Amino acid sequence: MRSKKRLLSIAGSDPSGGAGIQQDIKVFTALDAYGAAVITALTVQNTLGVKDVVPIDADLVA
Incomplete structure (x- = not known):
């Protein structure tokens, strides 16, 4: 079984999506990635x- 690619998004949150x-995350799903x-x-x-x-705060993100 092929494992899914893993992608990381570092960005702000948009509540409207x-x-x-x-x-x-929508794009990652369309690309069949985690x-x-x-x-x-x-x-x-x-x-x-x-x-x-x-x-x-950057310390929290880190």
Whole structure:
């Protein structure tokens, strides 16, 4: 049995799913790869725009 490729996304989180970590995981799935994620920022947004961005402390990401 062939093992899946493993891919890592290092990006911000987009709660709408159209960009960032969420979109990367969708692409990884389409490529039949296993996706892992490191979230670097949280966003507060809707279809009209981004209201706020909260960066994740680099020490926590590390």
